[in-house]
Amino acid sequence: MPNVPDVIAEEFAPLAVRIATRRYQKLAFSAERDETLYLVRKGIFLARATLPDARQKILSILYPGDIVRSRAMPALEGTAITAASDSGELWRVRGSAMKANAESNPTLAYAISNHFTEQTARLALHNAVLSALNGDERVAALFIELTLRVGQTTPAGTTFDMPLSRTDIADHLALNADTVSRIVSRMRAKGLISMVGRNRIVCRDLEALATECPLADALTHMHAGKAVKHADADTAQALTPASRS
Known part of the structure; x- marks a missing residue:
């Protein structure tokens, strides 16, 4: 089976707006009804939010191939993606466009599901690091x-x-x-x-x-x-x- 991130990127390509980023550049999620998805293509990014006491919290580290959904982020003030690398690239896609593609392409739907499963497992492991070490x-x-x-x-x-x-x-x-x-x-x-x-x-x-x-x-x-x-x-x-x- 083809590499999962490659399968996803191939389908994102004709739908995506490409965003070149510099270090510390922030991309806030919009409140629009149509969900936004981001695919990390180059560099490392941080998903972060502001806690009620104004402290910043890094929610996860994002690597090339990772997908970020606005609905998967907690309802905290200042939730955003921040570039951690000197140069990076994100692809932005409307959720409705990706949903339509996934519904007509079982291979894509399976690849996205698998990759979200991996990202969820990474988050669970990070929680174990924080709670046990x-x-x-x-x-x-x-x-x-x-x-x-x-x-x-x-x-x-x-x-x-x-x-x-x-x-x-x-x-x-x-x-x-x-x-x-x-x-x-x-x-x-x-x-x-x-x-x-x-x-x-x-x-x-x-x-x-x-x-x-x-x-x-x-x-x-x-x-x-x-x-x-x-x-x-x-x-x-x-x-x-x-x-x-």
């Missing part, structure tokens, strides 16, 4: 997820550009920003990760990182196989021992 284990879980999802293999380890700010990480993991900083410092001291510049993370030893998180096996089952396997020459050069911090 301590702060160090939660940060390890996030780093494992990002390593598996968007990591690139280099001679120095598996690297990825951190798409979340320190405050975003704190919001996503129900921690405070200072606690996140202390946990990341401990991970660096243990040799689990290193930093290149301000945002690039190198996972030096994924197996060792996995021992820091009791839910590592579930995270691996959920996210493994999604990473780009090889970084380009510029990335590899940037990660030579002389440039590590």
Whole structure:
């Protein structure tokens, strides 16, 4: 069977309005009667909302292939999608148009159902991370997820550009920003990760990182196989021992 995100993208293509995004760009959901659907095509996005005490809450991390429905978002003020990558692309489709296509195309309907099931499973796993793990284990879980999802293999380890700010990480993991900083410092001291510049993370030893998180096996089952396997020459050069911090 064709890859599920590819099946969905093929059907979205003639219906979609393509939106190129920059980091921190926000796309609010409209109150129109016809539901809006977004398909993530490039980059990483955050579904977020504002809680009654004015705190921001990241509801989920969205990866290429993910679908966002306005009706699937909670009725909280400021519910929106925010770009976390420097450049990204979303496809926007009217719900009525996609509904008509799905009703006439069982393969598409099945693909959409399967992908929403996967996204729901990811959300359930994230809820387990928040309810069952301590702060160090939660940060390890996030780093494992990002390593598996968007990591690139280099001679120095598996690297990825951190798409979340320190405050975003704190919001996503129900921690405070200072606690996140202390946990990341401990991970660096243990040799689990290193930093290149301000945002690039190198996972030096994924197996060792996995021992820091009791839910590592579930995270691996959920996210493994999604990473780009090889970084380009510029990335590899940037990660030579002389440039590590």
